[in-house]
Amino acid sequence: MPPTRPNLQTDDTRVGRTARTGPVRCSLPGPVAVGYGRHVSERAASSRKTHARELFAGLPAAYDRAGAALSFGQDPRWRRAMVTALEAPDGARVLDVAAGTGLVTAALRARYDCEVVALDQSPQMLARATARFAGDPRVRTVLGEAERLPFDDGEFDALTFTYLLRYVDDVPATLRELFRVVRPGGRVASLEFGVPTAPVWRAGWWAVTRTVLPVGGRLISSDWGEVGRFLGPNIEEFARTWPPERLGPAWVDAGMARVVVRPMSFGAGVVMSGARSAGH
Ligand SMILES: C[S@@+](CC[C@H](N)C(=O)[O-])C[C@H]1O[C@@H](n2cnc3c(N)ncnc32)[C@H](O)[C@@H]1O
Numbered sequence: 001m002p003p004t005r006p007n008l009q010t011d012d013t014r015v016g017r018t019a020r021t022g023p024v025r026c027s028l029p030g031p032v033a034v035g036y037g038r039h040v041s042e043r044a045a046s047s048r049k050t051h052a053r054e055l056f057a058g059l060p061a062a063y064d065r066a067g068a069a070l071s072f073g074q075d076p077r078w079r080r081a082m083v084t085a086l087e088a089p090d091g092a093r094v095l096d097v098a099a100g101t102g103l104v105t106a107a108l109r110a111r112y113d114c115e116v117v118a119l120d121q122s123p124q125m126l127a128r129a130t131a132r133f134a135g136d137p138r139v140r141t142v143l144g145e146a147e148r149l150p151f152d153d154g155e156f157d158a159l160t161f162t163y164l165l166r167y168v169d170d171v172p173a174t175l176r177e178l179f180r181v182v183r184p185g186g187r188v189a190s191l192e193f194g195v196p197t198a199p200v201w202r203a204g205w206w207a208v209t210r211t212v213l214p215v216g217g218r219l220i221s222s223d224w225g226e227v228g229r230f231l232g233p234n235i236e237e238f239a240r241t242w243p244p245e246r247l248g249p250a251w252v253d254a255g256m257a258r259v260v261v262r263p264m265s266f267g268a269g270v271v272m273s274g275a276r277s278a279g280h
Pocket of ligand 1: 104
């Protein structure tokens, strides 16, 4: 199939532009006081955001091993593919958004000659990353939100974000904010969960997310049990609203060029990468 949109390609399929249906928005339960790095503000947190904060508060202790086990070892492989797709230049200053316990940050430090700022909104997840990199002067951890990055325009040579977009209310606005802090020509790579499109793999994916994940999660802890129940339906909702055919053009609209979409494990993971266009 020929490309229907400039600057956008996938490894397996070329994707075109589809109609916008708009991001899913959630009700606002009321204002909360939050203080993140240089940004301290009083504002309303959506139920989606509140849920993300609560969800990750109980996960750091088992996160690194549980994530790999519940994905049958696929998740570390996808993360490595994303880090490779970043193609960060030597000496790069990289921002790792939704860094969690620091698995992507660690892969970046192992793969590239770079310094990394690891940012996450969960104090509990980030505490693990801070401990992990205590002896590494080229890593700094920052408590903050993807929607309001405490950085200047074009401050970074490269940026990664992982499993983030299912937790934000406004995907296009968050993409614009992420790309804002990358210099023109700078590289961006991301990893999100997806849903396989081929019927046989889709059926297998459905069976695993509705049986293995909830049961396996419960065996680890009650917090992981909730994650196991939540993930399948949540990934499906995101994949319905933001399939790669729509997310790719959203990257281009938000200021990226040479966007590549790479489905992993028959589409259960999606690695995207691109370069910040000079015109933005
Ligand atoms: C599944 S974890 C991924 C962690 C890590 N990147 C990895 O690959 O293992 C998702 C992370 O996104 C963070 N997160 C969710 N929404 C966020 C937001 N709006 N801003 C910053 N971090 C966010 C969560 O706190 C959590 O640590």
